[in-house]
Amino acid sequence: MLEGFSDALLYMLGSPISFVMIIFAVIWGIAFGSIPGLTGIVGVALLIPFTFVFEPIEGLLLLGGVYVGSTFGGSISAILFNTPGSPEAACTALDGYPMARKGQAGRALGLALAASAIGGLLGTTVLMFAAPPLARAALSFGPPEYFALAILGVTAISSIGSGSTTKALIAGLAGLALATVGLDPITGTERFTFGSATLLSGISFVPAIIGIFAMAEVLQRYSEGNTEGQVIKNVSTELPSLSEFMRMKFTLLRSSAIGTAVGALPGVGATTAAFISYSEAVRWSKNPRAFGTGEPEGIAAPESANNSAVGGSMIPLLALGIPGSATTAVMLGGLTIHGIIPGPLMMTENRDLVYSVFIGMFFANILMLVFGLRAARYFARILDLPYTLVGPAIVVLCMTGVFALENNVGNVAIMLVFGAVGFGLRRFGYPIAPLIIGLVMGPIAEKSLRQGLLLTDYNVIDMISRPITAVLLTFSLLSLIYGFYGQFRKPKS
Amino acid sequence: MRQTMLKRTLMALGLAAGTALAPISATAEDYPSGSMEVVHQFGPGGGTDRFIRAIGEPFKSISGASLVPISVSGGAGIPASVNFEQRPGDGSSLMAIGPEQVINHALGRIDLSKYQPVARIQYDQGLFYVAPDSEYQNIEDLIAHLKDNPGDLKLGVTGAAGFDAMLAGLWNTTTGAELTLIPFEKSSEAMAAVLGGHIDVLYEEYGPVRGALESNELVPLVVFSEERLPVLPDVPTAEELGYDVTLGRWRGVAIASEAAPEKAEKLYSIFEEAVDADSYKKIEEQSGLQYRSELIGPEAFQEFLENEVQVYTEVLKSLGQI
Incomplete structure (x- = not known):
């Protein structure tokens, strides 16, 4: 193993271009992540033709760097403008933007950046030392286990938000209901599509979150009429102090572990990882009602999770040749063109390549700290402009971004409708986190429930009595009971 | 005066439209x-x-x-x-x-x-695969078992009512060796499910599973094509078995x-x-x-x-x- 590292390091030192590649890749990734509509997947896909002129190692370093950078990049726009630049960053907006509105934009960005780097480094470390056994362990996750995982995410709905539990449940159920629109995942039948070609793909997640966060925010700001006054001032991005970090060590560790594990599952990705670790941060917090109002742990949890999921999703790719996420699936395509067949033999046959990727990803996470800080500062300058300029610019950028995503005008309509929905929800005091969790977890829960029932010939007991499934479901049930008990015990105010 | 002005404008517009149209007719020759x-x-x-x-x-x-x-x-x-x-x-x-x-x-x-x-x-061309520890290491055993126990084994495919489901449906009706379809959203999920032992059989094209075949993680059973694959000379085609399933x-x-x-x-x-x-x-x-x-x-x-x-x-x- 050590020999593998030293060989790879020697190779990289012998070819300094690989470091230049990583630097370029991280910057490219941050840019793609932070602009709505340009996701990490697009960033990687666009660079694949350019990797042909390089050796496979440089090519893979380039793609890996973009993946790392883009996963963080989305949080910049999520925190500063309530406009998640990538789906992975949607969860970060829940607490990041409220913190920024309190005048602590710099602190929020610093937290996101530091948590991302920690998550990324931990995920990469796990990838380095435990990829083959973890990849095998991930295979024990079948449809019943995915179902239990989604239920675990959904049950946190009851404890999120400062308002009433009833309203949180209504919003959560609305999210789950909206997730049923589109083609049936098992039979392919159309559901609630009303003859619309756009709705055939369901309520696309990115247009929905851009609408519910960014559009609703612009509407809200204009309806408040304080479009002249600058709210977020003097952004000086700084990394959190060591003592602040130590206070969150459990959240960071837990979220990174969740992120790595969820990332390694081929059926779910960084977005799910972010939401599950957010749910868990709420569940384990002494102060769950503070989430959604600018709670530091509400930023640290999803950011460390989504970046550790980057390392996690490389685990099955390198160990088994199965991509753990949409972005790694694109990377796999790139590898194939280079004549490398990802599979269990890659770890031994292409050892230099695999170890270079480990080192490169480590390096990319550190570089992300440097460039992330810079990028955040540049972006924050936009906040010095009056909102009468920024607001409309956000609207235009979101519209073009959402269109560009799938080249589909229908998505722009979805975004606008969800802008109105988000505005309405806030007006009537409904929390939006449960709605989004419902949208994220709903499709996973439904699909895996039905696959699981098919597998067990519709024997529910067979399905939920599998060890992992049973543990996760029991845990969800207990926390739900505890949540309602807490609600019941709470003195009426 | 004003009318001639209008006329001139219209003429100019017509001329402009004419020149604008010109490149379109030219494309027929230098298409594409x-x-x-x-x-x-x-x-x-x-x-x-x-x-x-x-x-x-x-x-x-x-x-x-x-x-x-x-x-x-x-x-x-x-x-x-x-x-x-x-x-x-x-x-x-x-x-x-x-x-x-x-x-x-x-x-x-x-x-x-x-x-x-x-x-x-x-x-x-696609194939059926099973895990190395599967009870059914060749297609004859699989068919024999399924004919006695239709629907007993689960087949993982990618996409709901897409190409994979059509091929599986054709297999079921042609052979009578009925497999229960489990659609997955992504091919990576289906592959993980067969490696993890959650499903019994996987349908996938040859390219994406090449790595798994070379490391003996998957065992190919039957190929859906007119001829055997030169790289897998021992794997029979469905046609050889007497079933006309060659969709690709x-x-x-x-x-x-x-x-x-x-x-x-x-x-x-x-x-x-x-x-x-x-x-x-x-x-x-x-x-x-x-x-x-x-x-x-x-x-x-x-x-x-x-x-x-x-x-x-x-x-x-x-x-x-x-």
């Missing part, structure tokens, strides 16, 4: 030119996206025109079709078509007569039906040259697509499509989808 968008229904970086880029490279050096993949994903390919059909029908836009369009046509969701076939370029995933391109047929012929002649380019051949081989792919032109492709429509309609009927 500039950048031609190729609409497809898969994600950026996916197999079809890479296919368009791969064939686009020699296409450009031969014709000077570049192929630009436009990904309109989701919705079983309907949004992609809607996007393509809204474009000018002069042949300046192409659509990457495959079995999904035939299925959508059979389901009445799109009308294939709006598409003028240009060339079928790739033709893939294919990729081709089409232009709008109202475009001049000469344009389709012109494009076909460029593709004829492009598929022989070394850069494309290399990519074709790395994806395991060299065995069955045979370029066919507008007329042959049209015949092929008509046959496919019949086959898929039959399968969909037997599945109760139409």
